[in-house]
Amino acid sequence: MRKTLGLLLLLVGMFALLLVxxxxxxxxxxxxxxxxxxxxxxxxFAIGEGFVIITGGIDLSVGxxxxxxxxxxxxxxxxxxxxxxxAIPAVLTFSTLVGLAHxxxxxxxxxxxxxxxxxxxxxxxxMSMLIxxxxxxxxxxxxxxxxSLGRGGLALGELRIPVPFLILLGVVGIAYFLLNRTVxxxxxxxxGSNEEAARYSGxxxxxxxxxxxxxxxxxxxxxxILYAGYLPSPGPTVGxxxxxxxIAAAVLGGCSLTGGEGSVIGIVIGAAIMQTLINGTNLxxxxxxxxxxxxxxxxxxxxILDMTIKRVRRPET
Amino acid sequence: MTQRPILLALAFVLxxxxxxxxxxxxxxxxxxxxxxxxNATDFWNIAEAGVRKAEKELGIRCVMERPTTGTAHExxxxxxxxxxRGCAGIAISPKDPPNMVDLLNNxxxxxxxxxxDSDAPESKRRVYVGTDxxxxxxxxxTLMKEAMPEGGKAILxxxxxxxxxxxxxxxxxxxxxxxxxxxxxxxxxxxxxESRAKSNAEAIITGQPDVKLLVGLWAYNGPAIxxxxxxxxxxxxxxxACFDNLDGTLSAIQKGIIYGTVxxxxxxxxxxxxxxxxxxxxxxxxxxxxxxxxxxxxDLVREDNVDTYWNDLKKKKAPSE
Numbered sequence: 001m002r003k004t005l006g007l008l009l010l011l012v013g014m015f016a017l018l019l020v021x022x023x024x025x026x027x028x029x030x031x032x033x034x035x036x037x038x039x040x041x042x043x044x045f046a047i048g049e050g051f052v053i054i055t056g057g058i059d060l061s062v063g064x065x066x067x068x069x070x071x072x073x074x075x076x077x078x079x080x081x082x083x084x085x086x087a088i089p090a091v092l093t094f095s096t097l098v099g100l101a102h103x104x105x106x107x108x109x110x111x112x113x114x115x116x117x118x119x120x121x122x123x124x125x126x127m128s129m130l131i132x133x134x135x136x137x138x139x140x141x142x143x144x145x146x147x148s149l150g151r152g153g154l155a156l157g158e159l160r161i162p163v164p165f166l167i168l169l170g171v172v173g174i175a176y177f178l179l180n181r182t183v184x185x186x187x188x189x190x191x192g193s194n195e196e197a198a199r200y201s202g203x204x205x206x207x208x209x210x211x212x213x214x215x216x217x218x219x220x221x222x223x224x225i226l227y228a229g230y231l232p233s234p235g236p237t238v239g240x241x242x243x244x245x246x247i248a249a250a251v252l253g254g255c256s257l258t259g260g261e262g263s264v265i266g267i268v269i270g271a272a273i274m275q276t277l278i279n280g281t282n283l284x285x286x287x288x289x290x291x292x293x294x295x296x297x298x299x300x301x302x303x304i305l306d307m308t309i310k311r312v313r314r315p316e317t
Numbered sequence: 318m319t320q321r322p323i324l325l326a327l328a329f330v331l332x333x334x335x336x337x338x339x340x341x342x343x344x345x346x347x348x349x350x351x352x353x354x355x356n357a358t359d360f361w362n363i364a365e366a367g368v369r370k371a372e373k374e375l376g377i378r379c380v381m382e383r384p385t386t387g388t389a390h391e392x393x394x395x396x397x398x399x400x401x402r403g404c405a406g407i408a409i410s411p412k413d414p415p416n417m418v419d420l421l422n423n424x425x426x427x428x429x430x431x432x433x434d435s436d437a438p439e440s441k442r443r444v445y446v447g448t449d450x451x452x453x454x455x456x457x458x459t460l461m462k463e464a465m466p467e468g469g470k471a472i473l474x475x476x477x478x479x480x481x482x483x484x485x486x487x488x489x490x491x492x493x494x495x496x497x498x499x500x501x502x503x504x505x506x507x508x509x510x511e512s513r514a515k516s517n518a519e520a521i522i523t524g525q526p527d528v529k530l531l532v533g534l535w536a537y538n539g540p541a542i543x544x545x546x547x548x549x550x551x552x553x554x555x556x557x558a559c560f561d562n563l564d565g566t567l568s569a570i571q572k573g574i575i576y577g578t579v580x581x582x583x584x585x586x587x588x589x590x591x592x593x594x595x596x597x598x599x600x601x602x603x604x605x606x607x608x609x610x611x612x613x614x615x616d617l618v619r620e621d622n623v624d625t626y627w628n629d630l631k632k633k634k635a636p637s638e
Contacts, residue, residue, distance in 0.1 A: 024526075030549045031523040038516065129385045135362055136511070136537070138564050151548060231511050232540040232565045236357055236385045238512050282520040288505060 003254045003306070004266045011269055014276050022283045029160060033153055035279050037162035041223055041230070042242075042249055043271035044168055047175050048219030049246035050267040051212040054179075056192040056259025057106070057113040059216045060243050061098075061120035067239030068124040069095050069224030074137040074234050077146065084146040088225055095221025096214050098124075103210030113213075121243070128236035136235030139228070150229025164226050168268070171219065176264045188212060193260025248299050249274050273298070346402045350379045350594050352587065353395060353409040355435060355480060356387035356509050360536040360561055360583055364434075366633060367587025375595050380404075387476060387509030389413035393420060400427055406594035408446070408586075410434035413479045429597050433590045434583075435482040436610070443597060444604070446590045446611045448581045450482045453615045454489020457558060457579045460617065461490070461499055461530060464556040464576035468498025471530035472521050474538045476509040486534050486560070502528065511537050518545035522555065533559035540565025543574045562618065562630060570623045577619040580626070584633050585613040 018026040025031060045062050052059040069091050076087040098120070105116045131137070139147060149167075153160030179185035187208045190198040199205045228234040253270025255262035274295060281291050352368050354361045365381055372379045382399065384391040389412035397420075399407060406429035411417045414437035421440035424430045429443060436445040461471060473490070475483045487504060494501065505521065507513040514537055521528055522545060531546065533539045539559030543566070546555050552574050559566060562580040569575040589611060596604040618626050 022524075025523050028523060030519075034516070034519045034523070125385070129357070129383075133365075133381070133383070135357055135383070140564055141568060151544070227512060231515065232544055233511070233537070233563075235511055235537075237387065237510050240386065240510070279520070283524045285524070287503070288517065288520075 004263055004269065007253065007266060007269045007273065011273050011276065014273065014280060018276070018280050018283065025283050026280070029158055031279070031283075033160045033162050035275060036165045037151075037230070038279075039268075039272045039275045040162060040164035040168035041226055042245060042275055043268045044164070044171050044226070045216075045220050045223040045242070046246040046249040046253070046267050046271045047171060047264055048216035049243065050250040050253070050255050050262050050264070051175070051179075051188065051215045052113070053247070053250050053255045053257060054188050054192045054259060054262040055209050055212045056195065057209065057212065058117065058247070058257075059102070059213065060114065060117040061102070061124060062216060062220045062246050063239040063242035063244075064121045064124035064128070065095060065098060065217060065220040065239070066224040066227060066242055067234075067236060068128045068131075069221040070228035070231075070234040070238060071128050071131045071137055071236065073225050074139055074228050075131050077143060078137055078139065084143060091225060092218060092221045095224070096218040099214035099217025100210060102217065103206075103213040106213065107206035107209055125236070125240065131236075136233040138233040139231075147229045150226045150231070152229075164230075167222065167226065171222070172264055172268060175215075179262075179264055184208070184211065189260055189262075191259070192256075192262075245274060248295065252299055252302050346380075346404055348378065349404045350377060350406045350408070350591055351382060351399050351404045352379055352433075352590065353382045353384075353392065353399070353407060355384065355392065355410040355412050356476070357383045357385045358536050358563075360563065363562075363630070363633070364583040364587035367584040367589075368591050369587075370584075371588050371591035371595070375592070377405075377591075377595060379591055384412070387412070389416065389479060393417065396420060396424060400424055404428055405598050406430070408433045408590035408594055410447075411437045411440075411481070414481045415439070429594055431590060431593060431597075433586045434581075435480050437481065444593060444606075444609050444611060446593060447586050447613055448482070448615055449610065449612045450485035451489040451492075452612070453560075453579055453581065454486035455493040456489075456615055456617060457486065457532065457534075457560065458490045458493025460558040460577045460579065460619075461494065461532060462497055463619075464558050465499060465530045469500070469529045470525075470527055471499055471501050471532055472525070472528050473501060473504040473532045473534055474507065474514060474517055474542060475504060475534035476507055476514075476538075478504065478506065483534055490532070499530065501532075504534075507538075511541060514538055514541040515545055518542040519549070522546065522549045522551060529554070530556045530558065533557070536561035536563050536566075539563060539575060539578060540569065543569035547574055562616075562626075567618070567623055567627050567630075570618060570620055573620060577617060580616040580618050582613045582615070589613065 049059055049062055073087050073091045076082045077084055102116050105111050106113050149163055152163045187203050190203060191205045191208045195205055227238055249270040250267050253266035277295060278291055281294060361383060368379050382395050384395055392412045408431050410433055418440045421430060421437055421442055425441040431444045432442045433446045505517045507517050518541055531542045533542050540563055542557050546552060557575040559578045566578050593604045
């Protein structure tokens with residue numbers, strides 16, 4: 001809780017600094033709409049990744065699945081003339097089943113999550129290439145409704161609330177409730193902190209883990225559909241390495257990579273900090289070539305601070 | 318533990334299938350012409366239409382290879398694989414020509430190699446088929462001057478600057494703009510991630526409001542910039558000039574969002590590359606012009622000629638000839 005508060009303060013500080021330095025640009029409705037769109041896109045699949053990390057696992061397939069589900073949805077619509085209203089639930093069902101497959105391989109065959117999701121990552125990268133003979137899928141002007149899912153916004157006076165942000169609100173609501181107000185949430189944390197103990201206390205740990213992987217893949221599917229709406233023509237390069245941003249956002253947001261720890265709000269703030277960093281470095285005129293190392297450094301500093309604070313609080317360990 | 322034999326059996330079946338299908342295809346590849354692109358964009362669909370046309374006319378077989386991630390490393394791996402399985406000739410758009418000279422020269426020892434789309438003049442490639450990118454860059458410079466006659470600040474957008482075509486286009490633009498009142502501030506890279514291409518444009522629109530001209534050097538940059546400008550409600554205030562003829566670019570020209578584009582003739586890259594490869598394979602050297610460059614030329618597309626241009630393009634893309 002205190003950690004989330006600290007992160008929130010960091011985010012508010014970044015916003016304040018950018019508002020002072022670049023008020024007209026950073027504070028403009030256009031920039032805020034774009035910033036929150038990118039924050040929401042990242043936060044949606046980072047929450048899924050967070051669920052997996054909380055159980056002590058890892059999901060490397062998120063980025064590839066985003067690319068693949070986006071292309072799958074677009075190709076259902078463009079090549080098979082399936083209306084978005086049917087294509088979207090089909091794609092979400094598919095992505096959830098992918099998560100179930102991950103869960104089954106991990107819990108039944110006891111293959112390490114790293115290996116299962118690594119092969120899945122490559123598999124779906126490959127599948128994305130095959131969908132349209134390695135080409136992009138031009139959505140064109142034919143799907144204004146679908147495209148507005150990614151690029152659209154709800155006009156609120158002068159403000160434009162990006163559609164992905166509205167979806168994020170829903171995802172956060174459900175995920176927060178699940179993690180903090182249900183038995184399943186307690187089980188997720190219990191499995192992550194000590195799987196053996198959880199099992200001996202009667203928790204069906206395999207079922208809990210399968211749920212986490214299904215949630216992760218489902219949310220990757222949601223993000224994939226939104227990215228497909230954001231872009232004029234979704235292609236096989238979209239989504240690659242995004243899982244690393246998701247892991248970074250989750251860890252920055254307070255998830256422990258060893259499991260058992262994490263908060264939904266923290267992950268959202270982690271995602272917001274990452275995207276604000278990218279947005280801010282650009283507005284300050286720092287070349288985009290510097291962006292990667294800055295993000296790397298911030299994550300490392302956050303990890304060092306976290307460990308130091310823990311050691312100060314509990315000097316005996 | 319009971320699952321282990323099943324897994325083992327599965328693995329064997331998989332291995333068997335893979336090696337069996339590989340054996341079956343090995344001989345067939347010897348007579349193929351291979352067309353290697355430098356990324357996976359729609360741009361190459363039009364080139365493929367040209368390749369297929371030549372394929373049909375000559376009664377031969379061609380294979381398209383498109384590196385997805387758009388890295389030089391991935392393309393190199395593809396080229397190596399093609400050489401291992403053998404082919405009658407290769408038309409490649411090298412990603413990183415200065416560092417690919419050895420690799421291309423090695424390929425030249427085994428088969429006929431020509432460059433298309435992007436040249437590697439230091440290598441022993443037989444001929445270059447494609448846009449003279451320096452001239453095309455100058456053409457884009459002309460469009461930039463037309464779009465912003467009063468002068469001002471401009472930013473260029475491109476995937477990476479290690480492809481020769483990006484280097485030449487940028488040089489051509491700078492040459493054409495010499496002495497003009499247009500200033501190019503910087504070149505933004507997106508590493509072939511279309512999502513990044515769009516957010517780069519968004520970033521410039523927000524971060525550098527005095528920039529009034531956005532210029533896309535690679536095919537997908539045009540539509541990505543156009544959408545960012547449209548969503549910022551800056552159509553008319555921010556001008557766009559770009560490269561190539563994706564549907565998104567042409568429809569944005571129709572709507573007046575993009576001022577104009579320098580359209581290459583990718584159809585000709587595909588069509589002429591294969592015809593030249595086939596001629597060389599049959600010992601006909603007359604297809605190589607002096608200087609070793611076959612310039613396929615460019616079309617300048619603006620609002621006034623976009624309809625005619627697009628109709629003509631659709632005819633070329635149509636599969637039935």
